[in-house]
Amino acid sequence: xxxxxxxxxxxxxxxxxxxxxxxxxxxxxxxxxxxxxxxxxxxxxxxxxxxxxxxxxxxxxxxxxxxxxxxxxxxxxxxxxxxxxxxxxxxxxxxxxxxxxxxxxxxxxxxxxxxxxxxxxxxxxxxxxxxxxxxxxxxxxxxxxxxxxxxxxxxxxxxxxxxxxxxxxxxxxxxxxxxxxxxxxxxxxxxxxxxxxxxxxxxxxxxxxxxxxxxxxxxxxxxxxxxxxxxxxxxxxxxxxxxxxxxxxxxxxxxxxxxxxxxxxxxxxxxxxxxxxxxxxxxxxxxxxxxxxxxxxxxxxxxxxxxxxxx
Amino acid sequence: xxxxxxxxxxxxxxxxxxxxxxxxxxxxxxxxxxxxxxxxxxxxxxxxxxxxxxxxxxxxxxxxxxxxxxxxxxxxxxxxxxxxxxxxxxxxxxxxxxxxxxxxxxxxxxxxxxxxxxxxxxxxxxxxxxxxxxxxxxxxxxxxxxxxxxxxxxxxxxxxxxxxxxxxxxxxxxxxxxxxxxxxxxxxxxxxxxxxxxxxxxxxxxxxxxxxxxxxxxxxxxxxxxxxxxxxxxxxxxxxxxxxxxxxxxxxxxxxxxxxxxxxxxxxxxxxxxxxxxxxxxxxxxxxxxxxxxxxxxxxxxxxxxxxxxxxxxxxxxxxxxxxxxxxxxxxxxxxxxxxxxxxxxxxxxxxxxxxxxxxxxxxxxxx
Numbered sequence: 001x002x003x004x005x006x007x008x009x010x011x012x013x014x015x016x017x018x019x020x021x022x023x024x025x026x027x028x029x030x031x032x033x034x035x036x037x038x039x040x041x042x043x044x045x046x047x048x049x050x051x052x053x054x055x056x057x058x059x060x061x062x063x064x065x066x067x068x069x070x071x072x073x074x075x076x077x078x079x080x081x082x083x084x085x086x087x088x089x090x091x092x093x094x095x096x097x098x099x100x101x102x103x104x105x106x107x108x109x110x111x112x113x114x115x116x117x118x119x120x121x122x123x124x125x126x127x128x129x130x131x132x133x134x135x136x137x138x139x140x141x142x143x144x145x146x147x148x149x150x151x152x153x154x155x156x157x158x159x160x161x162x163x164x165x166x167x168x169x170x171x172x173x174x175x176x177x178x179x180x181x182x183x184x185x186x187x188x189x190x191x192x193x194x195x196x197x198x199x200x201x202x203x204x205x206x207x208x209x210x211x212x213x214x215x216x217x218x219x220x221x222x223x224x225x226x227x228x229x230x231x232x233x234x235x236x237x238x239x240x241x242x243x244x245x246x247x248x249x250x251x252x253x254x255x256x257x258x259x260x261x262x263x264x265x266x267x268x269x270x271x272x273x274x275x276x277x278x279x280x281x282x283x284x285x286x287x288x289x290x291x292x293x294x295x296x297x298x299x300x301x302x303x304x305x306x307x308x309x310x311x
Numbered sequence: 312x313x314x315x316x317x318x319x320x321x322x323x324x325x326x327x328x329x330x331x332x333x334x335x336x337x338x339x340x341x342x343x344x345x346x347x348x349x350x351x352x353x354x355x356x357x358x359x360x361x362x363x364x365x366x367x368x369x370x371x372x373x374x375x376x377x378x379x380x381x382x383x384x385x386x387x388x389x390x391x392x393x394x395x396x397x398x399x400x401x402x403x404x405x406x407x408x409x410x411x412x413x414x415x416x417x418x419x420x421x422x423x424x425x426x427x428x429x430x431x432x433x434x435x436x437x438x439x440x441x442x443x444x445x446x447x448x449x450x451x452x453x454x455x456x457x458x459x460x461x462x463x464x465x466x467x468x469x470x471x472x473x474x475x476x477x478x479x480x481x482x483x484x485x486x487x488x489x490x491x492x493x494x495x496x497x498x499x500x501x502x503x504x505x506x507x508x509x510x511x512x513x514x515x516x517x518x519x520x521x522x523x524x525x526x527x528x529x530x531x532x533x534x535x536x537x538x539x540x541x542x543x544x545x546x547x548x549x550x551x552x553x554x555x556x557x558x559x560x561x562x563x564x565x566x567x568x569x570x571x572x573x574x575x576x577x578x579x580x581x582x583x584x585x586x587x588x589x590x591x592x593x594x595x596x597x598x599x600x601x602x603x604x605x606x607x608x609x610x611x612x613x614x615x616x617x618x619x620x621x622x623x624x625x626x627x628x629x630x631x632x633x634x635x636x637x638x639x640x641x642x643x644x645x646x647x648x649x650x651x652x653x654x655x656x657x658x659x660x661x662x663x664x665x666x667x668x669x670x671x672x673x674x675x676x677x678x679x
Contacts, residue, residue: 048624050614050641076584085389088586092621095582099628109584226397226416229388260617263358264394271405 003027004069004103006061007034009054009090010077012159012183017145022073024137025129030069032061035190039064044287046100053191053256053286054184055089055096062097071104078111084231087261149210156211158196159187177305178243179208180236180269181254182262185285192254192283193291195298202302207248209239216242224268233261240269243278250279250305252298257286279305312411313338314432315378317366320528321459322553324487325452332444332490333436340373343531347372352644354402361532361613361643362525363395367402374408382432385416389587390618417561449554450492454499456552458482461506463549466541468510476538478505514546516662519600521593522611523619526642527551533611533642534651540609543659548605550596551589574599581632582625590618594625601633606662608635609655614643636662 003022005011011031019029032039035057043060051059062072074097077090085091094107108122116138124134151162177199179186186192186208199206209217221228221238228234243251251273255262266282273280281301283294314330315338316322323339330337341347343365351368370381381403386393396414403410413432418425433441458479466475482502489495518540526532527549537547575585578595585591597608610626612619623639630637638658640651 048620050620050623078584083387085587088389088588088590088617089621091389091584092582092586092590092618092625095584096621096624224397225400226385226394226414229393258358258615260358260360260391260615263356263615264391264398267356267359267398268401271401274405 001027001071002030002069003106004030004032004062004065004072006058006065006072006074007032008058008061008188009093009184012187014145015159015163016148017141018073018075020144021123021134021137021141022127024140025127025133027127030065032065035061035188040190040287048096050258051089051096052259054182055093056287057184057188057191058093059097059100062101066102069103071106072101073106075110076107078109079113080110080231082113083227084229084234086232087230149214152210153213156207158208159183159210174249175203176205176207176246176248178239178246178248178251179206179254180240180243180251182232182236182256182259183210185254185256191285193289193294195252195254198295198298199302204249204302204305207243207246209235212239212242220245228265230261233265236262237265237268240265241272244272244276248278249309250281250301252281252283252301254283254285257284279308312336312380313378314380314382315340315370315373316382317369318343318529318531319362319525320530320553321455321483322528324455324483325448325553327487328451328490329444329448332447333433333441335432335436338373338376338378340369340378341376343369343529348644354406356398358615359398360391360616362392362529363399364644365529365532366395367399370399370403370410371406371408374403374410378410380411380413380432383412383414385414387417392588447490447492447495450495451486451489452554452557454486454495455483456554457499458486458502458506460549460552461503463537463541463547465506465510466538467514467544467546468512470509470511472542474509475506475541478502478509512544515544516606516659516666517546517548518662519596519605519608520547520549520611521589521596521600521608522622523589523593523613523616524551524556526611526613528553532613533640534646534648536609536611536640536651536655539652539655540659543656545659545662548600550592577602581629582622586618586621588616588618590622593619593622594629597626597629597635597637598633601629601635605635606666607658608637609658610637610639612639612641614641616641636665 005018022029039060040057042063043056043058046063047056047059062074065072074094076094077086079085094105098105106126108126110119112119120131120134120138123138124131148162151157152159157166189196196206217235217238220241221234223241224237228237240251253266253269255266270280270282279301281297283297313336316326318340327337327339347368348365350371351364351366355364355367383396383399385396396412400412413428415428416424462475462479469475482498485498486495489498520527520537528551530537537549540547575591575595577598578591582591582594593610600608610619610623612623626637626639638654
């Protein structure tokens, strides 16, 4: 059976987990191509106007896959650890997209507050495989996810580089720039118009949450007066505080237009950056973002950083 | 200590009673106005939802009047409301406003935090006063909702345009002044009588109001939509009331008496998961309105509200599947009066046309 996985949303966080699991269970996987103009247009046409850019992109990836596969895989992501949630839109996404799709949709409930046994039961129900088989495959999958996370962190790689098996050890330099934002914006080079390579070509070293030790991020996130109940935002907030501790040259925060949770932590981040005197550039992406405008702002920001501390 | 809290519809009537009976000095923020919204939007994050901005404006105006302690509720997510207090506190601090910010977090199994916040607020208050305050506040909350419900029934039937709104304003003022249980009961009894006695006509249509709790409860933030619809001759049924929300979300869960709401099952097949806030309720209530043969549904939500975006993207399908017309209104500080009124009028016109066609037995659109 051919199963399609959209290269959107949490793909950049969980790719090896789902691909190892599903291949282990005997599915043939088709992953949608990197985002392009056609996918963006498909998504914008299908998705509701009020949805944010990453959700629209996900609609586009699903649409690009639906003809080529027997079924699509889009889990209902609710929670990955106790007392935390994903964004409500991710919880409702399977119900939002299902009626539009030509292919069947597999959307197991991923709610780890209820424990792993429940997850195994969910996967075995939706994928029609035995529980024991799922448990075994999930074990492998988790190990491969952990290897992936460790590789990114130790070798300072982006998820795509780690997935491609690249092993360049990035040289840490003085000219570090902290990149904040959801992985689906940071690593989708179509959406952010090649931000990471843009920085590298100009001799800056981009540092992201995925390249920091998780313990450090967690310790930093706990400095907030109240723990954030969105796990993805807790990671962004924690890495922001970590970047300030590490004294990066500057911070770039990328968010999508009208992102709900980001609006809340964006304010906390900018207040903290101001206090510590670290330059912060906030970029907002939507389907109308133009390359010229984005690059002008980036270049101006980089020029300013260079003037502040000439190499 | 001069205590203040944000407005949400008529929340101030029971809240003020509770705090004053307990012996605290209350400084009410001035009624929410254009100025409140401007102040709030200036200092709040651009994409924060409307309630956060209005709250912030309320605080700033109350601080101008000398308040020094702000009371706010918390939450456990995934709706952003649960983190309002923390963000608002940091914004006020960055503006150099010096005040205490007490956030009441829901216990979620741990009463220590809640108890210590209560102790800080009610330090030096007599327990008897607090109990009496709670009793009167609860009576007032129920009275406010009861009168509002009757006013929604009476307004489309009123003989003299605008009379119902005048009466309800007068009644709320009386309720606010009242401080004995007997008097509150009398105001409700006589109020209902007065509202009903001036209602003679028949409403043209029946609309259910669904959506996010703050913008449904707060007439300023929804541009007085209930009054506007009522005066167009439309009976509005609101699906959320403050007192009912208190029972379902504060009282019952605290004592672990959570009653599953059976009507939520109506949403299954359209939305199969509670997505936080009132997202699932919005979908379920729309289905319910269709089954109860309402003419239409209006969904209200603040711009960028995540649970309501999920609901809004599902409602077109509910509309088709259940055969009910739905108007979704996203509200923010840029919402203009004229634009909203035009859309409401067009929606009501459409409902009336549908009614005529149904009566004449036309299944299809005609120019008649």
